Amino acid sequence: MIQPHGGRLVDRVLKGKQKDEVLARAGRLPRLVIDSELVSDVENIATGVYSPLEGFLGEADFRSVLDSSRLSSDVAWTIPIVLDVDRKTADGLKIGDEVLLAAEDGRAVALLHLKEKFGCDNGETAEKIFGTRDPAHPGVAKVLGMKEILLAGPVDLLEVTPTPFDRWKLTPKETRVLFEAKGWRTVVGFQTRNTPHIGHEYVQKAALTFTDGLFINPVIGRKKKGDFKDEVILASYEEAIRRYYIKERTVMAILQMEMRYAGPREAIHHAILRKNFGCTHIIIGRDHAGVGSYYGPFAAQEIFEDFPDLGIVPMFFRSFSYCRTCGSVVNEKICPHPPAEHIQFSGTKIRDLLVKGECPPPELMRPEVARVIMDFKDPFND
Amino acid sequence: MDKEFTTVTIPASLHKKIEEFIKGTEYRSVSSYAAKVLRESLSKAEPAAAEVFTKDEEEKVKERLKALGYID
Numbered sequence: 001m002i003q004p005h006g007g008r009l010v011d012r013v014l015k016g017k018q019k020d021e022v023l024a025r026a027g028r029l030p031r032l033v034i035d036s037e038l039v040s041d042v043e044n045i046a047t048g049v050y051s052p053l054e055g056f057l058g059e060a061d062f063r064s065v066l067d068s069s070r071l072s073s074d075v076a077w078t079i080p081i082v083l084d085v086d087r088k089t090a091d092g093l094k095i096g097d098e099v100l101l102a103a104e105d106g107r108a109v110a111l112l113h114l115k116e117k118f119g120c121d122n123g124e125t126a127e128k129i130f131g132t133r134d135p136a137h138p139g140v141a142k143v144l145g146m147k148e149i150l151l152a153g154p155v156d157l158l159e160v161t162p163t164p165f166d167r168w169k170l171t172p173k174e175t176r177v178l179f180e181a182k183g184w185r186t187v188v189g190f191q192t193r194n195t196p197h198i199g200h201e202y203v204q205k206a207a208l209t210f211t212d213g214l215f216i217n218p219v220i221g222r223k224k225k226g227d228f229k230d231e232v233i234l235a236s237y238e239e240a241i242r243r244y245y246i247k248e249r250t251v252m253a254i255l256q257m258e259m260r261y262a263g264p265r266e267a268i269h270h271a272i273l274r275k276n277f278g279c280t281h282i283i284i285g286r287d288h289a290g291v292g293s294y295y296g297p298f299a300a301q302e303i304f305e306d307f308p309d310l311g312i313v314p315m316f317f318r319s320f321s322y323c324r325t326c327g328s329v330v331n332e333k334i335c336p337h338p339p340a341e342h343i344q345f346s347g348t349k350i351r352d353l354l355v356k357g358e359c360p361p362p363e364l365m366r367p368e369v370a371r372v373i374m375d376f377k378d379p380f381n382d
Numbered sequence: 383m384d385k386e387f388t389t390v391t392i393p394a395s396l397h398k399k400i401e402e403f404i405k406g407t408e409y410r411s412v413s414s415y416a417a418k419v420l421r422e423s424l425s426k427a428e429p430a431a432a433e434v435f436t437k438d439e440e441e442k443v444k445e446r447l448k449a450l451g452y453i454d
Contacts, residue, residue, distance in 0.1 A: 177440055
């Protein structure tokens with residue numbers, strides 16, 4: 001089995017007496033309410049999805065990630081995982097405090113062992129992560145809106161937050177046992193925030209040809225307006241897998257995390273997380289984790305050159321389309337026919353057809369999948 | 383907060399060869415090239431992952447995976 005990133009799978013989920021002891025004194029601890037994205041980050045830290053992180057980044061790691069895409073230990077890490085609060089809240093907390101992190105509905109979620117408080121320049125942070133300060137970029141807008149002070153320190157999870165998607169929620173420990181039980185020595189991960197079209201199926205199956213298993217890992221959480229709703233993504237994939245994939249070779253589980261749309265940096269982040277789940281390979285397509293035209297179409301592939309020590313192997317797919325003459329999905333290396341023969345897998349085109357209640361042509365999307373999507377009254381995020 | 387660096391000595395002739403080799407490539411310096419090659423080399427020496435849990439824990443995980451329909 002592939003090593004977790006940084007060499008050790010983090011497990012900071014409190015159980016039994018330890019958990020009871022914290023809950024017993026929870027009422028006396030300083031309390032901080034965090035939003036659902038931060039709750040997901042806390043769970044991802046504690047269950048090992050973000051291994052080797054044990055908590056929210058301290059200043060040395062934060063600066064190192066921004067400047068060199070590595071933690072101060074030299075382990076590759078590209079997206080800072082931080083907890084921002086306003087100055088007044090920070091002033092009310094002391095270094096060394098145990099802080100109870102609570103969800104917006106009041107539930108106790110985790111314990112933060114506060115080690116550091118520090119400030120950062122949000123504009124500079126956005127520039128380094130996203131390569132732009134343009135507030136129209138959804139990831140930049142979020143960073144520009146961060147509060148003044150970052151709190152750092154290890155976290156211990158008290159309770160996993162229930163979601164409507166728990167049936168698909170697996171921790172890295174669980175996926176590692178699962179892959180082992182299936183006898184998979186090599187597993188390719190597929191990151192998605194979309195419903196499956198024929199092009200996705202093509203790259204997944206092309207990659208699976210060279211590995212033992214396929215791990216479809218949709219990102220569930222905050223996305224931008226116009227993206228498919230989480231329940232639509234899962235239902236459509238369930239239908240596609242049921243009809244067109246080999247059950248023994250395919251697993252789907254969710255990754256609860258917000259999309260940052262950081263393009264190249266986020267591609268590395270996605271690879272690290274899938275390595276922690278036990279994947280040996282990851283599919284990286286055109287404009288992976290991009291938005292608008294902020295990143296070159298293959299920047300998310302080229303960045304892997306800078307991370308020879310990542311451990312997980314990227315499988316790059318450039319462009320693919322449906323060729324009318326070949327009668328199949330093709331890529332630029334295998335089809336001799338001119339562009340006029342090619343139908344592009346345009347997400348926008350598929351979306352427009354679905355909005356009009358029209359089934360996309362079967363060359364673009366499986367009719368059964370399209371029907372599942374169209375059965376939803378409003379399949380897109382507002 | 384600057385990242386810490388240290389010095390490694392290599393033969394001057396090797397340094398010169400690397401300087402020539404990286405001309406026109408994405409490497410900005412002999413140091414950045416050496417860092418990349420060393421990281422690559424070290425990552426290949428990583429041992430396989432050790433067991434992260436006990437047999438009991440593994441059985442509990444398998445029960446959950448069965449209940450969810452992931453394994454028979």
